Amino acid sequence: SALALGCPAGLPSCLRTPNRSSHSHCFCTAFANMRTICGLAAVAAALRLSRSGGVVGGEEDVVLRQPKSDPRTYKYTTLANGLKVLAVEDPTATKSGFAMAVEAGSFDDPEELPGLAHFVEHMLFLGTEKYPHESDYDNFLNKHDGKNNAFTAQEKTVYFNEIATDALDEGLDRFAQFFIAPLFTASAADREVNAVNSEHLKNIPDQFRKTWSLLRSLAKPGSPVHKFYTGNLESLKLIPEKKGIKNVEAMKQLHKDHYCSDRMHLVIFSKLNVTQQLHMAENHFSAVKKGSCVPKKDYAAVAPFDASNVGQLIRMGTSSAPQLWMMFSLPAVSKAYRAQPKSYLSYVLGYNGAHSLKSTLKKKDLATNVNFQIDDTSARTLLFVIFSLTPKGAQDENAVAAEFFRYINAVKQSDVNMDLYKSLQGYAAMDFDFREAQDSVMDTVSSLADSMTSFEPRDIIAGDTLVQEPNSTLVSQLLAGVTPTNMEMSLATQGFDGGSLFDKWYNVKFDQKKIPAEWVQNWASLNGGDYKSPPPLKYVPKNSFPTAPSAGEHPVVLSTDLKGIEVWWQGLGSFKKMPKASIRVKLQPTKESASPRNTANAMMHVNLLQSTMEEQLEDLQQCGLSYAARSLNDGYQLEFDGYADFLGELVKQVTAGFSARKYDDAAFHLVKQSLIDQLSDKTSKMPFEHAMDVLKVATEVGAYSTDEILAELNSTSFTLASFQSDMSHVMQSLRVTAFFYGDVTQDKSVAIAKDLLTMLNAKPLPKEDALETAVSKPAKETVVAVRNPIQGDTNHAVISAYQFGIPTIQDRVHLVLLGMMVGPAVYDTLRTQQQLGYVVSGGVVAHLPVVELRVVVQGAKAPPQEVQQRIETLLHGFTTKLETMTPAEFATWKSGMRSTLLRKDQNIGQEVGTMWSTIYTAGTCFDKKKKELAYLAQLNSTAPLVALWKKAITSEHRDVYVVEMFNDKTALPTANASNLAGAEAAKGKGELYPNQYLCELQ
Secondary structure (H helix, E strand, C coil): CCECCCCCCCCCCEEEEECCCCCEEEEECCEECCCCHHHHCCCCCCCCCCCCCCEECCEECCCCCCCCCCCCEEEEEECCCCCEEEEEECCCCCCEEEEEEECCCHHHCCCCCCCHHHHHHHHCCCCECCCCCCCHHHHHHHHCCCEEEEEECCCCEEEEEEECHHHHHHHHHHHHHHHHCECCCHHHHHHHHHHHHHHHHHHCCCHHHHHHHHHHCCCCCCCHHHCCCCCCHHHHHHHHHHCCCCHHHHHHHHHHHHCCHHHEEEEEEECCCHHHHHHHHHHHHCCCCCCCCCCCCCCCCCCCCCCCCCCEEEEEECCCCCEEEEEEEECCCHHHCCCCHHHHHHHHHHCCCCCCHHHHHHHCCCEEEEEEEEEECCCCEEEEEEEEECHHHHCCHHHHHHHHHHHHHHHHHCCCCHHHHHHHHHHHHHHHHCCCCCCCHHHHHHHHHHHHCCCCHHHCCCCCCCCCCCCHHHHHHHHHCCCCCCEEEEEEECCCCCCCEEECCCCEEEEEEECCHHHHHHHHHCCCCCCCCCCCCCCCCCCCCCCCCECCCCCEECCCCCCCEEEEEEECCCCCCCCEEEEEEEEECEHHHCCHHHHHHHHHHHHHHHHHHHHHHHHHHCCCEEEEEEEECCEEEEEEEEEHHHHHHHHHHHHHHHHHCCCCHHHHHHHHHHHHHHHHCHHHCCHHHHHHHHHHHHHECCCCCHHHHHHHHHCCCCCHHHHHHHHHHHCCEEEEEEEEEECCCHHHHHHHHHHHHHHHCCEECCHHHECCCCEECCCCCEEEEEECCCCCCCCEEEEEEEEEECCCHHHHHHHHHHHHHHHHHHHHHHHHHCCCCCEEEEEEEEECCEEEEEEEEEECCCCHHHHHHHHHHHHHHHHHHHHCCCHHHHHHHHHHHHHHHHCCCCCHHHHHHHHHHHHHCCCCCCCHHHHHHHHHHHCCCCHHHHHHHHHHHHCCCCEEEEEEEECCCCCCCCCCCCEEECHHHHCCCCCECCCCCCCCCC
């Protein structure tokens, strides 16, 4: 479960960090990285509604506009109790899903109980009258290849799930009880409030959360914008109890007042036909009461910001890179989605090409990056502009703001550029028709349910994309509000010595004063200077279906006369209607190149490439093309994705920049400082993520710690000249592997590979001399004790990794089953019952060729040694559960795993990832799933699972790495032979596993 911050419908911006077998943290930021704006525009004419003669639920059928490439059938109706239902039939689906969006969110929190809507979201999973046990719902889903999640936004709460199709009907019955008769027991509430509190403790170090919350708290008290949304132990239990308020009764009242059937929107997704799905909806959800909900509030009745409270400047400290935020209160435009006025605003703010704001700020050494967020609610549209500052910019926020208003004034002087608007529109119409499926069934149903609360039924699919009724007046109204007199500002810098004011929710000391009047007057008077409004889109691809052939079920190696490169080709894969292509390139230098210095060099290399090529590539990337250059333990990976028309041009330009490495001192030092700031920002990761980094450094060849890399970057010897010299040596010999997927022929693939080799200009490197990473065995049971690097954070973290070794096909089946079984037990025991923290998970994961059982716990309740003891107790006790499992229960788990193995890749990105992961590891096991399914079918006993479990988990000779991360208030244990102080101390303590991936039944 989670709280979603600023999550306007249609912005695909949920950032999820898994923390349990079912729920996961979902921080929806609607945080644009200036890159996805093309997808927000559309066709020119207003869409006409088509109707057929049938009647479902007493209402005419609504025809939803859907992409040309979408094979699904949609059916929308309303049940007699007013509950809206969308049934989605997908003939390619291997799993089913369902979601409910309720028109109730954090805006509906009572003033005396901040975070109550979020608490209700948590509690609905913990028992209903029909299924009273707190773990009933999760256990059922886990046994049937299921997962669930939920988030609370400002005006809605969305619950979403996926499950094996043969369990869909019962899953819907159980889910419906959330809205019919939840229990809200006092015992569960007393425990779960600690989970909400742990969730908030996890968020406190995050600079984004702090600033977002603090700026919004400046809103008038009568507006819901000013509220604290997450909730914690203080707001949901301690303070209310002192006032005689019972949180359980308050939750029941909120559910009664806002969870009425006519404010609910249900989505069902399956390969079953829509008639069957609607029958299930009627059967299970007709019992949801229409109730007597309180009238919906007019959240715009009290303007959150006006002349009486705008113009504030907040100063605060940060351990992260310095940031300047601007917040503008603009007209609410959520109901004007058919005009999509935000798409134009997003494009002009996000443009990074020539004469752009970001380009200029970088050249003037004021900022390394500019981002923005748009929170669009019925109360108001809030625009946040966020500058990542250089040291120079941090000393002169006035100059940074002046550049912003000079740019905005140039945009306003040009009026609304209709040629630009039309180009956005034309691109988006094409992009909509070739929209790909989301990564999972859960993502699909949650997105559709969210959209049902925001758009008319006919626009549920298209409402977040298509500009169906362009309106330059609305665009002008938004731009008109971006002024110096309608702004709040926040400056966060290192070294700030605290302020006279204090925000108790995020423990922030700050100062607040009016923005100097002379600054405001100057900003308002600035002309556009050299700035120009962004141009129309230049690289809109053709609206056509692909023409390339296919290699078949899996890629093949092409026979070429090219020396020094291995070329794999797939052509069209499963998504044969998509005119897109993807290219992956692996570059391996020599084994001798592995060092902290060269790791720092490689990170600088990819960051310099992105920074210096940004302006040049902007117009290509605004039209559905993207690239990534990654520095990995064993070299580099280059990725190119998008519409096939111009992908070759993108590859040519990026590879030329990657190979040339022509940078000046100013660009080098700007990127170097930005990278130092990024690596020094300990709050950018949660404690368990830092612990994961420690595990990686301790166990992987070629992995170096952040401190080791920072030491190199901060060294006086790390200069542009040293970088150029080092990189020339590293890049002179390379082993190159390339993979071509999608609408790209064999001949075109070979031609691109040839150009790639020419530009790299490297000597061919034999496989045996190429850099590879590997996983080490612990010399014995190894505990690595480290300090939580986030200053003042109260959380500990523990990661326990039990190595199973390199698995055969049979082993993989056994291990996946074990992971499915133990995950729910870990979560139910350590999270739900013992409340050790909000971040709790357990399961089997691949670590290069090795497979491990990993248990992760992050929380402040118990010190790491105690948490590890509880993990051990749980895992040893799980042996008995395995040994006593009934044949019927084992058959259910097998059915769930079969569903997992039958699951298909949902989009091009996933299919490319599946194929490339095999190629990348020099493997050919493309039929691994088929072999696993064959073995699973003949597996009839838990005996091999028990034997494998005992060997890896309870044996005296087991291989275990444990990372124990302590907060700064808890003493580290004394280092000894098996308790090492720091990840570096664990390096090289054991033998290395061979880099081999087994693909045989043995």
